[in-house]
Amino acid sequence: MTDSEISLRTEGLSAWFGDHHVVKSISLSxxxxxxxxxxxxxxxxxxxxxxxxxxxxxxxxxxRVQGDVWISGDSGSENIYAPGSDPVAIRRQVxxxxxxxxxxxxxxxxxxxxxxxxxxxxxxxSVLEEVVETSLKHAAxxxxxxxxxxxxxxxxxxxxxxxxxxxxxxxxxxKILLMDEPTSALDPISTARIEELVMRLRSEVTxxxxxxxxxxxxxxxxxxxxxxxxxxxxxxxxxxxxxxxKDTRTEQYIxxxxx
Amino acid sequence: xxxxxxxxxxxxxxxxxAITVLCVLSFLxxxxxxxxxxxxxxxxxxxxxxxxxxELPKPVGEIGGGMANAIGGSLILLSIASSFGIPIGLAxxxxxxxxxxxxxxxxxxxxxxxLTSVPSIVIGLFAYAVVVVPMRxxxxxxxGFALSIVMIPIVARSTEEILRLVPSHVYEAGLALGLPRWKxxxxxxxxxxxxxxxxxxxxxxxxxxGETAPLLFTAFSNSFGFRGLNQPIASLPVQIFTYATSxxxxxxxxxxxxxxxxxxxxxxxxxxxxFLIRRRE
Numbered sequence: 001m002t003d004s005e006i007s008l009r010t011e012g013l014s015a016w017f018g019d020h021h022v023v024k025s026i027s028l029s030x031x032x033x034x035x036x037x038x039x040x041x042x043x044x045x046x047x048x049x050x051x052x053x054x055x056x057x058x059x060x061x062x063x064r065v066q067g068d069v070w071i072s073g074d075s076g077s078e079n080i081y082a083p084g085s086d087p088v089a090i091r092r093q094v095x096x097x098x099x100x101x102x103x104x105x106x107x108x109x110x111x112x113x114x115x116x117x118x119x120x121x122x123x124x125x126s127v128l129e130e131v132v133e134t135s136l137k138h139a140a141x142x143x144x145x146x147x148x149x150x151x152x153x154x155x156x157x158x159x160x161x162x163x164x165x166x167x168x169x170x171x172x173x174x175k176i177l178l179m180d181e182p183t184s185a186l187d188p189i190s191t192a193r194i195e196e197l198v199m200r201l202r203s204e205v206t207x208x209x210x211x212x213x214x215x216x217x218x219x220x221x222x223x224x225x226x227x228x229x230x231x232x233x234x235x236x237x238x239x240x241x242x243x244x245x246k247d248t249r250t251e252q253y254i255x256x257x258x259x
Numbered sequence: 260x261x262x263x264x265x266x267x268x269x270x271x272x273x274x275x276x277a278i279t280v281l282c283v284l285s286f287l288x289x290x291x292x293x294x295x296x297x298x299x300x301x302x303x304x305x306x307x308x309x310x311x312x313x314e315l316p317k318p319v320g321e322i323g324g325g326m327a328n329a330i331g332g333s334l335i336l337l338s339i340a341s342s343f344g345i346p347i348g349l350a351x352x353x354x355x356x357x358x359x360x361x362x363x364x365x366x367x368x369x370x371x372x373x374l375t376s377v378p379s380i381v382i383g384l385f386a387y388a389v390v391v392v393p394m395r396x397x398x399x400x401x402x403g404f405a406l407s408i409v410m411i412p413i414v415a416r417s418t419e420e421i422l423r424l425v426p427s428h429v430y431e432a433g434l435a436l437g438l439p440r441w442k443x444x445x446x447x448x449x450x451x452x453x454x455x456x457x458x459x460x461x462x463x464x465x466x467x468x469g470e471t472a473p474l475l476f477t478a479f480s481n482s483f484g485f486r487g488l489n490q491p492i493a494s495l496p497v498q499i500f501t502y503a504t505s506x507x508x509x510x511x512x513x514x515x516x517x518x519x520x521x522x523x524x525x526x527x528x529x530x531x532x533x534f535l536i537r538r539r540e
Contacts, residue, residue: 010382056431061359061489092437102429116436166433171438 006072007032007206008053010175013067015057022048023231025067030176030223032072035198035207037217037238040227041258046210049227050178053208054094055080055087063226071176095174095205099181100159103153103168109145111203112153112164116172131171139167140197144168159190166197170204177201179209183216195220215252218242226250278457295522303519308514311520315505316482316498319507326517328484329498332399333468335485336494337476339403340467344410345460352410352418352459357444375412382408383473391477402478409470410463417459421452454535461535465528469521471496 008030015023023045030036038046051057052065070077075092080090081158095113113135114128122128132149136142141163145156153164162182169177179198183191198207198220202255211217217224225235226247234247245251252258310325317324343474351371370532391397425448433443451455474480479491480498495517503516 040404054435056435059431059434088437088439090437091435095436096432098428098432100426100428102426102431102432104429104447104451105425107447115433116438118434119438119442167434168436203303 005031006070006077006092007034007071008072009077009222010053011070013049013069014065015045015050016064017048017060019063022230023052026232028232030053030206030224032210034105034155034223035202035209036209037221037224038208038227039212039214039217039224039253040233041253045230046227047180049073050096050180050208050210052078053176053178054091056091056096058087058104067112073175092116093174094173094176094178095169095172096178097162097165097169097180098180098221100185101158101165103156103161103164104152105154106151108150109153109156110149112229113167113171115168120172129184132167135167135171138166138170138197139163140200141167142192148223157190159186159193161213162190162194163197166194172202173185173220174205175178177207179207181210181212184212191216230254272288276457278331278471288437299515299519300530301521302445302515304516306516307519311513311516315484316502317509319505319510322509324509324513326493326495326513326520327499328482328493329495329517330520332457332478332493333495335399335488335492336402336406336474337464337468338404339399339488340410341460341464343404344467345414345461346462348411349409349456351415353444353449355419356422357468371412371415374408378384378472379409380472380475383477384474384475386477391512394489395490396489397477397479399478399488401488402474402492405473405477406467406470409467409473413461413463413466417462418456421455421459422448424455425452454538458532460533461528461532465525465532468528469496469525471500475500 006029008026010026013023013028017066024149026049030190040046044134048057053069055065057063057065065081067081069080071080071090078084080094090113104115107115110128110132113132113201114122117128117131133142137149144160145151145164153161156164160165162185166177166182186194195216198209201207209217209221210212211235221238223235224238224241225251226233226241226245228249234241234245234250241250242254245254286372308325310323311327312325312330313327314323314325315328316326351367355364355368355371383405386401386408389406390401394401430443430448433447434440438447474494474497477493478497480493481491482493485492499514499517499521502510502517504510505514
């Protein structure tokens with residue numbers, strides 16, 4: 001794999017809550033246009049790990065990060081934990097979708113989608129309208145909401161709200177999209193729609209998705225990493241992880257013997 | 260079986276008597292409100308006229324006159340109080356909910372709580388010392404200042420509580436878009452809780468509209484109408500106090516009508532607040 005194909009690479013990434021060491025020296029490479037699934041039992045550090053990739057972990061009181069995360073941009077590779085690196089600028093390149101749908105309360109569907117651009121100073125109505133349409137189309141929500149863009153985002157169903165949040169994240173054109181159990185609060189039909197959507201998003205962005213659902217990881221990802229107690233046990237092509245795991249702990253987990 | 264049905268009967272009687280006791284006591288609790296409203300309506304409604312809202316009070320002994328000065332004065336005092344109390348209260352509430360918890364925030368919260376429980380007459384004394392004495396006289400400024408101190412803790416605590424209801428992941432969603440903290444707060448979070456914040460402001464206004472003690476030796480009163488913000492100014496509560504304790508029948512009638520109007524305004528503010536809360540839910 002040449003360096004230019006790598007979208008994101010962590011080197012010895014560790015994270016703490018106070019004295020609690022929750023992510024232990026993880027080194028991982030994610031290629032451009034991967035859908036990379038992170039699986040593991042509750043509390044294994046996978047959510048904390050992806051929250052380090054857009055420097056959101058440090059926003060929590062007492063939280064601390066050590067190690068390097070390289071993301072490749074237009075001007076080569078950049079370490080987001082380099083001294084002087086600006087978290088605000090990094091988050092424009094690394095978007096995030098959360099476990100619970102969280103549209104901004106009181107904002108319309110339109111305003112939710114353009115929130116990132118508008119507050120960054122994009123004012124032209126025609127530009128914003130175009131972004132709303134393309135983002136909502138990418139998030140497979142356009143046909144359902146195109147006639148009610150002025151309605152509050154919170155008036156949509158849970159599944160629609162989650163797709164709205166995906167559209168909102170895509171609107172700032174990130175290179176990488178982090179998804180933290182994006183379907184765990186949704187019904188099976190909404191889950192299926194989001195899974196389809198993620199598979200189509202591959203051509204646009206690199207996706208890292210945390211999931212509790214192993215079938216989901218098997219269905220939508222091409223690479224999988226298995227986390228256990230803050231450590232990376234094993235990573236590789238999804239098909240291999242699920243059929244010929246090298247580590248017995250991975251095998252035990254995916255065959256449902258714990259977790 | 261017989262024993263069981265007997266027990267069942269006992270349970271029903273107990274249940275029934277408990278409900279009765281609750282109803283009677285609840286009724287007792289709201290009786291004063293009913294009497295206040297009906298008594299004010301009976302005694303005050305007779306004095307309601309256009310003149311009451313548009314005319315100045317007449318000297319003792321003369322028939323007629325209104326409380327235009329007190330109504331206008333109350334509005335001016337409320338405006339002064341709001342223009343200091345609301346921004347400071349809002350800033351305080353935002354600080355309480357957003358700043359990292361440390362000694363400063365804990366001290367701020369304790370101070371705000373203490374301020375809520377300071378008797379309003381003491382707030383009046385404080386305003387007397389820091390505004391009336393240096394300005395060498397009673398004034399609308401002093402009254403508005405005293406009322407704003409009553410407002411600040413109410414606005415601050417309600418704003419803090421509303422902001423705390425916003426889940427932290429909504430905040431994080433804003434940060435994850437690559438926006439600085441202050442922009443997320445001011446442009447995405449606060450607009451979403453407008454209704455809740457407005458509710459707190461309205462409640463504070465309702466509370467302040469009825470305050471008398473902080474005005475007694477700050478705004479004082481006058482019966483000539485508006486003479487400028489550096490001069491004593493009338494207000495409904497103080498005027499009601501003065502007229503109700505007088506021996507003039509016309510004045511006493513004005514006091515009743517004034518009380519009716521004041522209660523009605525406060526009642527209306529509370530209704531609007533409830534409406535906003537309902538709509539938010």
